[in-house]
Amino acid sequence: MKPPASASWKAPLKFRMPTAENLVPIRLDIEVDGQRYKDSFTWNPYDPDSEVVMFAKRTVKDLKLAPGFIPQIVQSIQSQLADFRSYEGQDMYAGDKIVPIKLDLRVNHTVIRDQFLWDLNNFESDPEEFSRTLCKDLGIEDPEVGPAIAFAIREQLYEIAIQNVTSARENRINKKGRRGAEHFPLSKAGGAALDLMKLFNFRSSVVRKRKEWDYYKPILDLLSNEDVDALEAKEERSGR
Amino acid sequence: MAGKSPVKKAASSDSTPIPNPNQFKPPQISTKFTSPAVKSEISSIPTPTPVPTPTSRPPPSQPSSIDADIIHVPSHSRWFSWEKIDSCEVRFLPEFFDGRSPSKGPNLYIYYRNSIIKLFRENPSRKISFTDARRALVGDVGSIRRVFDFLDVWGLINFSASSAPSKPTKDTANNNKSADAPSLESPSFAATTSKNSSTSRRFCGACKSLCTIACFVCDKYDSTLCARCYVRGNFRVGLSNADFRRVEISDEAKADWSEKETLLLLEALMHYGDDWKKVAQHVGGRTDKDCVARFIKLPFGEEFLGDPYSKETESVFETNKRMHLTPLADASNPIMAQAAFLSALAGAEAAEAAARAAVTTLSEVHDTTASKGGRGSLARNMRRDWHLAEALFLSGAEADISSNGDTNLNAPGRTYVDVNSLLEKEEGDIERAIIGITEVQMKEIQDKLVHFEEVDLQMEKERQQLEVMKNLLFIDQLNLSFRRSYALESEEQGVDNVKADVF
Numbered sequence: 001m002k003p004p005a006s007a008s009w010k011a012p013l014k015f016r017m018p019t020a021e022n023l024v025p026i027r028l029d030i031e032v033d034g035q036r037y038k039d040s041f042t043w044n045p046y047d048p049d050s051e052v053v054m055f056a057k058r059t060v061k062d063l064k065l066a067p068g069f070i071p072q073i074v075q076s077i078q079s080q081l082a083d084f085r086s087y088e089g090q091d092m093y094a095g096d097k098i099v100p101i102k103l104d105l106r107v108n109h110t111v112i113r114d115q116f117l118w119d120l121n122n123f124e125s126d127p128e129e130f131s132r133t134l135c136k137d138l139g140i141e142d143p144e145v146g147p148a149i150a151f152a153i154r155e156q157l158y159e160i161a162i163q164n165v166t167s168a169r170e171n172r173i174n175k176k177g178r179r180g181a182e183h184f185p186l187s188k189a190g191g192a193a194l195d196l197m198k199l200f201n202f203r204s205s206v207v208r209k210r211k212e213w214d215y216y217k218p219i220l221d222l223l224s225n226e227d228v229d230a231l232e233a234k235e236e237r238s239g240r
Numbered sequence: 241m242a243g244k245s246p247v248k249k250a251a252s253s254d255s256t257p258i259p260n261p262n263q264f265k266p267p268q269i270s271t272k273f274t275s276p277a278v279k280s281e282i283s284s285i286p287t288p289t290p291v292p293t294p295t296s297r298p299p300p301s302q303p304s305s306i307d308a309d310i311i312h313v314p315s316h317s318r319w320f321s322w323e324k325i326d327s328c329e330v331r332f333l334p335e336f337f338d339g340r341s342p343s344k345g346p347n348l349y350i351y352y353r354n355s356i357i358k359l360f361r362e363n364p365s366r367k368i369s370f371t372d373a374r375r376a377l378v379g380d381v382g383s384i385r386r387v388f389d390f391l392d393v394w395g396l397i398n399f400s401a402s403s404a405p406s407k408p409t410k411d412t413a414n415n416n417k418s419a420d421a422p423s424l425e426s427p428s429f430a431a432t433t434s435k436n437s438s439t440s441r442r443f444c445g446a447c448k449s450l451c452t453i454a455c456f457v458c459d460k461y462d463s464t465l466c467a468r469c470y471v472r473g474n475f476r477v478g479l480s481n482a483d484f485r486r487v488e489i490s491d492e493a494k495a496d497w498s499e500k501e502t503l504l505l506l507e508a509l510m511h512y513g514d515d516w517k518k519v520a521q522h523v524g525g526r527t528d529k530d531c532v533a534r535f536i537k538l539p540f541g542e543e544f545l546g547d548p549y550s551k552e553t554e555s556v557f558e559t560n561k562r563m564h565l566t567p568l569a570d571a572s573n574p575i576m577a578q579a580a581f582l583s584a585l586a587g588a589e590a591a592e593a594a595a596r597a598a599v600t601t602l603s604e605v606h607d608t609t610a611s612k613g614g615r616g617s618l619a620r621n622m623r624r625d626w627h628l629a630e631a632l633f634l635s636g637a638e639a640d641i642s643s644n645g646d647t648n649l650n651a652p653g654r655t656y657v658d659v660n661s662l663l664e665k666e667e668g669d670i671e672r673a674i675i676g677i678t679e680v681q682m683k684e685i686q687d688k689l690v691h692f693e694e695v696d697l698q699m700e701k702e703r704q705q706l707e708v709m710k711n712l713l714f715i716d717q718l719n720l721s722f723r724r725s726y727a728l729e730s731e732e733q734g735v736d737n738v739k740a741d742v743f
Contacts, residue, residue, distance in 0.1 A: 021344065023380045041374065047382040055381060062369030128378040132351075143355070143376035150378045 021126070022046075024084045025154040028076055032068045040151045042128075045081055052077050084158075087165050097121060097164075101156050103218075107148045109228060110140060114218035118153070120160060127153035138220050311364055314395035322354060329353075332390050334574050335383065344383070352377055352387045360397040367398040497534055505531055533588050602652070 023042040030037045039059075056073040059065075097120035104113050114134075119125065131150035140146070208216065223231070319326040325346055330337045336349035356373045374384045391397045497505075501523055508522035508531075516528035523531055583591030 021380065042380045044380040044382040051382055051385075055385065058370050058385075062371035131378050143359075146378040147375065 021128075023154065024081060025151050025158055026077055026080050027155070028073060030069060030072045030076060032072060033066050035066055035069075037063070037065060037069060037073075040155075041147065042151060042154055043077065043081065045084055049078070052081075087162060097160075099156075099160055101153055103149060103152055105145075105148050105152055106223075106231060107145045108142055109223050109225075110142050110145050111221040111223060112138075112140075112145065112149065112218060113221075115216055118157070120157070120164075127157070134218070138218060140220070311361060312399060314399060317394045317396050320394075320396055323350075325350065329390070331574055333386060335386070348379070349387065352379065352384055353391065356384075356388055356391055357396055501526065502534070502538070505534060509535065529589070532592065536588055536592065605651075 022045065024045050026041055026043045028037065028039045052074055053070075056070045056077070059073065060067060060069050098117050099120055100115055101118045102115045105111070127150045130153065131146045134140075134149060135146045313320065319328065325337075329349070333349065336344055336346055339345075355377055356368075359373060359376060360368045370385055370388050373388050374381050377384050388397075504523045505519065505526075508519035512518040512522065516531055519531050520526055520528040526534070583594075586594070
């Protein structure tokens with residue numbers, strides 16, 4: 001157990017996703033023999049390793065991909081899981097953190113853009129439930145949007161959590177004490193969180209300013225087929 | 241059947257047609273239990289819930305119209321209903337019901353299950369793949385896959401008449417002992433009922449070592465793995481645990497037990513009870529260990545034949561015995577499933593050794609309650625073995641004891657219950673203590689408040705007094721200044737008396 005460098009802030013916790021379920025976001029982008037497979041989903045890291053193989057096999061079978069995909073998928077998933085597990089043993093600094101989460105996704109015909117604040121300290125939070133509620137409230141009919149939203153949220157939370165791990169390590173090295181805890185020189189998200197903290201002191205009110213209303217509400221667009229094709233072509237070009 | 245839609249019987253399986261929910265009439269379901277021995281296995285599954293009308297209440301919002309009017313569901317899935325969760329679902333998918341993670345609850349399970357089934361029923365002629373399902377669902381793919389597999393196995397999705405035959409064959413391959421539907425999760429139930437193949441010597445395909453106790457055979461790719469390689473997952477990428485079945489070597493190497501030998505074994509047991517050496521002699525050609533091993537593997541119904549000791553005074557124990565042994569056979573109970581799985585993995589000898597160790601330790605504790613008579617009877621010993629082995633596993637596991645288990649456990653169960661009640665008492669005490677503490681603190685706060693009020697009042701009074709004093713002072717000063725001015729005036733007039741008055 002690594003002792004905290006200074007006793008004046010909260011003891012760092014073991015790294016984990018700041019959600020009710022400790023699930024890992026996995027992103028796959030594999031190209032074999034001219035076939036490109038892109039996917040993203042959440043994975044439970046406590047599933048046995050045989051699950052990875054089984055999942056890869058089923059996916060390849062279901063999507064009728066070339067069998068050469070299987071080892072690549074397995075390897076990609078396992079390496080992402082290994083990354084996650086490598087962070088798991090380390091400490092994570094968990095201070096007062098309210099971070100903005102941004103959504104900017106296109107899933108089939110639906111485009112959704114949104115921004116909201118998320119409490120990183122709430123380890124009972126559930127991106128899946130949030131996404132289900134959001135889809136229901138906005139009346140999104142395409143069932144693939146939900147998982148994409150949940151995944152995007154989870155991915156951002158994961159990245160922020162990773163930054164917390166590295167910043168915890170830096171703080172211990174620098175030994176700045178409480179002052180150090182409040183400076184996150186490298187992480188942008190930390191900077192954003194800090195501003196929000198200043199917002200929420202007793203001098204200002206909790207009600208959002210009018211000019212910020214537009215940023216914080218969800219924007220939903222339904223595209224026609226031509227728009228979808230155009231966007232996809234553009235993405236592919238920029239991807240290459 | 242009184243309903244308007246005819247009962248369509250699929251060629252090789254029992255299926256019950258369930259009319260399209262949009263039709264809004266409760267279907268009368270009649271199932272015909274026809275013949276083959278295999279089917280009887282399926283149809284003898286206990287249906288604890290009353291036979292429901294699965295689609296008598298239409299699901300919340302069926303988006304598109306369903307082309308096929310009739311949706312087929314196999315008879316062993318009669319229990320399905322949109323709003324309810326059946327006990328077999330709880331058994332097969334305990335992760336949603338054990339309360340370990342707060343967000344993974346029965347609601348989540350219902351959401352997954354209903355969405356997958358709806359997705360399938362939108363186009364029943366087409367099989368949905370796991371990837372389709374998981375793309376549309378929010379959640380971690382592992383759980384979705386398990387729900388999907390469960391529904392697939394039970395025929396609630398991807399079920400059409402042509403695909404039915406595949407299930408019965410799986411049944412025979414997997415479970416002889418259990419009466420329930422095939423379970424994908426623990427294929428090593430096949431442990432004792434494997435189809436023995438002819439070769440007596442087997443080498444592992446991965447590590448090239450001679451397989452001794454047990455080996456695992458994959459039928460798909462026809463490969464053999466030793467137990468170690470299997471447990472380590474040392475197989476090809478395309479395979480998984482489910483593809484292997486366990487094949488006992490020690491049994492095989494010495495050929496199967498013939499009917500005669502089994503009969504001799506039972507006779508010997510009747511006569512000699514615990515004395516395995518004599519039993520082995522009687523059977524002839526088998527060591528005592530073999531006899532024990534074989535005896536354990538027997539379907540226990542046979543044990544009830546001709547057990548002289550148990551008939552007279554221990555009829556009570558017999559019924560207990562039945563209850564003890566059937567849970568073992570009922571592989572769907574998750575704890576017993578685990579127990580059987582672990583014992584299969586460890587091998588019958590190791591499980592037996594563990595059980596015997598459990599006997600010695602636990603019998604010391606539960607000496608008085610465990611056995612009434614002083615007679616050492618084979619049946620009682622065996623029963624005790626399993627009974628205590630079961631208790632051992634249960635005490636290790638942390639799941640709740642199902643109603644089956646409750647009736648089975650005598651002494652260990654009672655202590656468990658006692659411990660539980662003690663725990664509850666403790667918790668109650670702690671709660672009361674906490675309540676007391678909070679009350680005291682509230683009183684403290686109240687006292688402080690009262691005190692502050694008093695202080696406040698006093699301050700007010702003092703302030704008022706101060707005001708009064710200030711006023712008086714002001715008046716005095718006024719007086720003083722008037723008189724001074726008066727005095728000055730009179731001075732100017734040159735009158736001395738006024739001066740004297742002022743001072």
